[in-house]
Amino acid sequence: MDNSILLISDLAFEYKLGPKIHFPNFEMKAGEHSLLLGDSGSGKSTLLNLIAGFSKPLQGEVRIQHQSIYQLQGSGRDKFRAQQIGFIFQEAHFLKNLTVMENIQLAQSLAGFETDKEAIERLLNYLQIGDKKKAFPHELSRGQLQRVAIARALINKPALLIADEPTASLDDNNTTLVLNLLLDTAQQYGSTLLIATHDKRVKDSFSNTIQLNNLQR
Numbered sequence: 001m002d003n004s005i006l007l008i009s010d011l012a013f014e015y016k017l018g019p020k021i022h023f024p025n026f027e028m029k030a031g032e033h034s035l036l037l038g039d040s041g042s043g044k045s046t047l048l049n050l051i052a053g054f055s056k057p058l059q060g061e062v063r064i065q066h067q068s069i070y071q072l073q074g075s076g077r078d079k080f081r082a083q084q085i086g087f088i089f090q091e092a093h094f095l096k097n098l099t100v101m102e103n104i105q106l107a108q109s110l111a112g113f114e115t116d117k118e119a120i121e122r123l124l125n126y127l128q129i130g131d132k133k134k135a136f137p138h139e140l141s142r143g144q145l146q147r148v149a150i151a152r153a154l155i156n157k158p159a160l161l162i163a164d165e166p167t168a169s170l171d172d173n174n175t176t177l178v179l180n181l182l183l184d185t186a187q188q189y190g191s192t193l194l195i196a197t198h199d200k201r202v203k204d205s206f207s208n209t210i211q212l213n214n215l216q217r
């Protein structure tokens, strides 16, 4: 086995009442970090949904550590996704009646793992929000919530960490801070990092870029 984490080949998707999108072939190896670049509407979110197995392609394949995501069904696919992929969305959603600690424990349970409070505390401390473990989501600032989102995405040490537009609404200082945090934490937890963005400011931090083409209209 080589160290292939993500392989995209011959992938295309068609919306029922929308465009047909062809994606470029690419592969990510363990420990790499890549930027998925494309203008608004070029298909970044569509590709992330395909990688996660939330939607099925018209053709082609997504393999995560050699496993075809579409060959898995139902709860098997859900568990595989929870174990192998960590997601950070532009707007993080947490269960508002659960504390930070409980929200992250839930991510462990959904992946079929025993909850491990010490591992969560270590990760929260690494992200400098250890003092917030008993807080509820509405008691945190946006920056703190983003760190909780990073913790939740990484707690299961996923092979692949995907961040969708993590810097879209941030000023330059916070953009650098969040990028460095993502890069450092992904490395610390052994995850391969794919960041989807149309934020040109982040380009310089990445040697690997995957460019989506604008759709023909």
Ligand SMILES: Nc1ncnc2c1ncn2[C@@H]1O[C@H](COP(=O)(O)OP(=O)(O)OP(=O)(O)O)[C@@H](O)[C@H]1O
Binding pocket: 015, 016, 017, 018, 019, 038, 039, 040, 041, 042, 043, 044, 045, 046, 047, 198, 215
């Ligand atoms: N449910 C849908 N039905 C029809 N067309 C859709 C649907 N969702 C997205 N599209 C179209 O598919 C294309 C790709 O959309 P997608 O959301 O993947 O782009 P994106 O690169 O993530 O954009 P953004 O950066 O603005 O989030 C766009 O042209 C969009 O209008």
